[in-house]
Amino acid sequence: MKLRGVNLGSWLLLEKWMVPSVFEGLAATDETTWCAEMGSGRATGCASTGKAS
Structure with missing residues (x-):
């Protein structure tokens, strides 16, 4: 069986x-740890901007 x-x-x-x-300058390796390091207010703004483009 082939999976695609x-x-x-x-x-x-x-x-x-x-x-x-x-992730430059952060110890984070995934979105969860990135958000924790950035803080909720800053992470929300950065994530929204990145995903909108």
């Missing part, structure tokens, strides 16, 4: 290996 899929690449979730520039 699609990589939506950082469309629904930030990942450090796909968008390293967003």
Whole structure:
């Protein structure tokens, strides 16, 4: 049985290996730890801007 899929690449979730520039200077490795490090107010604004483009 063949399985086929699609990589939506950082469309629904930030990942450090796909968008390293967003994680520069942070110890975060995924969206959860990135939001925790950035703080809720700043992370929401940055995430919205990035996903809108």
